Amino acid sequence: MADYSKEEIKKIEEKWQQKWRQDGVYKVSNDPSKPKYYALDMFPYPSGAGLHVGHPLGYIATDIVARFKRVKGFNVLHPMGYDAFGLPAEQYAIEHGVHPAISTAKNIETFRKQLDRIGFCYDWSREVRTCDPKYYKWTQWIFLQLFDSWFNRSLQKAERIEQLIANFEKEGNKNHHFPNAKYRLPSGNSAFSASDWKSFDKKIQQEILMQYRLAYLAHTDVNWCEALGTVLANDEVINGVSYRGGHPVVKRQMRQWSLRITEYAERLLKGLKEVDFSESMKDIQRNWIGRSEGAKITFALKSEKAIVKNMMVFTTRPDTIFGVDFMVVAPEHDMVKDITSSSHKGEIDKYLSYVESRSEVDRMAEVKKITGCFTGAYAINPFNQREVPIWISEYVLAGYGTGAIMGVPCGDDRDHRFAKHFNIPITNIIGEHYNGKEANPTYEATLTNSEFLNGTKMKDAMKVVIDKLVEMGIGERQVNYKMRDAGWSRQRYWGEPFPVVFKDDMPYAMDEKDLPLELPDTNEFKSSGSGEGPLANLKDWINIGPHEKRDSNTMPTHAGAAWYFLRYMDPHNEKEFASKEALEYWNQVDVYVGGSEHAVAHLLYARLWTKVLHDLGYLNFDEPFKKLINQGKITGDSRFVYRIRGKNQFVSHGLINQYETDALHVDVNIVNGLELDTEQFKKWKPDFANVEFILENGKYICGSAIEKMSKSYFNVINPDHIIENYGADTLRMYEMFLGPLEQSKPWSTSGIDGVYKFLRKFWNLMHDAEGNLKLSDAEPTKEELKVLHKTLKKIEQDIDNFSFNTSVSEFMICINELNALKCNKRAVIEPLIIALSPFAPHMAEELWEKMGHSDTVLNATYHKVEEKYLVESSFEYPISINGKVRAKMNMALDMPKEDIQKQVLASEIVQKWTEGKAPKKVIIVPGKIVNVVL
């Protein structure tokens, strides 16, 4: 005897959560006899603040999919774990003296409790934590695979360093140039022969190999954040300040580990064509990779000292070669000092020190500001021998292309502003397309002032120019990428140590059998101050022998997250990161759900690691995620109360213009819709114990605003609170009911009653007024079967489309219809319970058990949709006149068009509109609509 009441819900949910755990119903084995399905949530960082209702949104979605696939007969992998390394725990340790391992473990425990209350079907036996040595042993191992590999450009795949050495011994590097075209050997050359290679000493050989390794050490410009005492990745810097904390960031040269992700730029781009990500997600990644096609052109150079004979530029517009009026070189460019004439040295030095004084923030804030300085040197246009001045300016970046550009003011906005600002004469090569006031970057113009190109369309000129450059031996087609190699060192404690040993300042991989290299225990987490991380303070650990040292840096959190989805497949394997069988069976992640904030960093690194492991023969797929869904953010819906200034009185929102009031945020948890629970308000804060209220219609109505969910706005909704009041099943369904998964939306509890009522109606369908089970074994009618199969069909379709809000609606419609039919037949309700189980697993289990089943509903089978119950013999046609619906007529679906037309035209309403005249046209779409055109 039970009602679906608050007390009963609590009992049911606790009962099943316990039983699920006891029986291990979510434990999944690698069973190749069954088809597999892999549903994955993005790795959470277990923060101390716990979950708010925004977090589980995506988890609920994947949980529904996982449960649905299970009742559809799949073997479903649905794991969860923790991205447990990271800065917040380390900051907390510095501030509160609690070891990151301890605070992290505690946070995980809270997190887990909250997750469990929502009834997720995670196989916890597969849980991973990136900070667990058993896990990071393999993070370090994969890092060593990257260290031991290089990218063979002609094959477009990674190979072992061993293979590279074999190539060098055979033919030097003539077929495998240095990935960084600017790199020079101590001799000044960039090419070496087989005999050169053999003559190099070991250190130089290692230095050369380092230029090729996918994980390599180099002096690189890094984003140094003094306040955090660490280096930040490009994506951790926003507008020149740190993503976390907003501290200033400056450029600094440091010897850092990097991943040579740029070598994979093309494959990362191409791979996007195979995967099912949203267009916007693909766009973000494409923009980040930033591929551009163009040409590299060599210009001869005329300068006072004549040390430098020529310069190279990269341009996407070789067709504009006759419009070049000047050259601009990055201030940091090597050749600057050599080409500067003595008469310009003073100015150039002044400009260089100005550039050096400017921080990232300054530069970003003043993008529009035009600065620059003439060097006194000239470049010679190879086609007409015209001499153009060479300038330096900070708008040209040293790190992109060749660090030098050709200025074409009539076609490029920045070049135009530059030319105008410094009074450089502008050559117009696009005729009327250039108005003298602003640049026009068109491709459509017919070229003028362009000698042999005159009369040629710009689009077509592109190929002509490149061919000619190649012929003359002064240029070639080239593709450039915006993306840079990924900085992989962090000056932090709480991360994976690098599994290398420095001998003579050169890193060597640790032996695989010595992994993991465990993080040493310490209580000192502050950085060493010298720019090195906290590990540098642990001399005993850092210094292995007189000439042997460890790396004082640790890896970024992206490392552990770049491969965790593979570990879930075989989480306890101590011999490999995962067995070949497990990797082959579980294969790609079928659906991956998470926020779009991971678009560039995490997803690109995970895709990179997968590709490398694939190239090295460990995986038979090279894209990790088949389908990716970005859940929208849930924003907060704040509530305000209005205090009359100077009094201890609060006035309801509708009456505030009669008083002078101050708006105060009020905890949304004590407001129902817009109505304040005045009793709870008095208890909320001691200051409010004796307040008075001025009500409207007997109620206190609050004001509202949509803001981000934040503790300080008192608009954070903890899922525990919802579960307390309505139960986990209502929470799950309500979060889905809010709207499309991908869409951002404000949290508001105002509609939650509707979902709760639905569940109760479902319950009541098979109970009488006293709460006793009341089921009928009678044969269902045709109508009841139609309702059932219509619902089953829609639910299946919706889940396949990740459209969960509409499936919740469909369930509601179904229950409303069955209620109207007073249907309590087992043959109808049983399949519905199975269909509902992914959404409301606790209630479904309880009802399933009440129906007499001893096994969990998880092992039931989703009923097959029988189309035969859905076929209709007639259709209620909307009859429109000139496109406007004027009437409805029920007609058989197999009625011939002529008969339909006859009936429609004969009808009274149509007669009224036609007024006896013959219509111009009658359009009949069988099963859809009839339109009479007058």
Next chain:
RNA sequence: ACCCGAGUGGUGGAAUUGGUAGACACGCAGGACUUAAAAUCCUGUGGCUAGUAAUAGCUGUACGGGUUCAACUCCCGUCUCGGGUACCA
């Protein structure tokens, strides 16, 4: 500035390949039950106009055009909001 995505009642949102706009739910209004309230159930609910009413007509998917027998859906332009990028040659 550039590149994406979105804009539908008082609210969240629905609408297969162009084919009945507003499903479902909240809120609101009225009614039933109750001494009363809560809870529950039933009915109505985009706006405007006419009518006691059933109903009829007009209007309506950010705005202005267009294509079509038919447009929330396709095309062109404008505005607003959200996301991404930040001098990438």
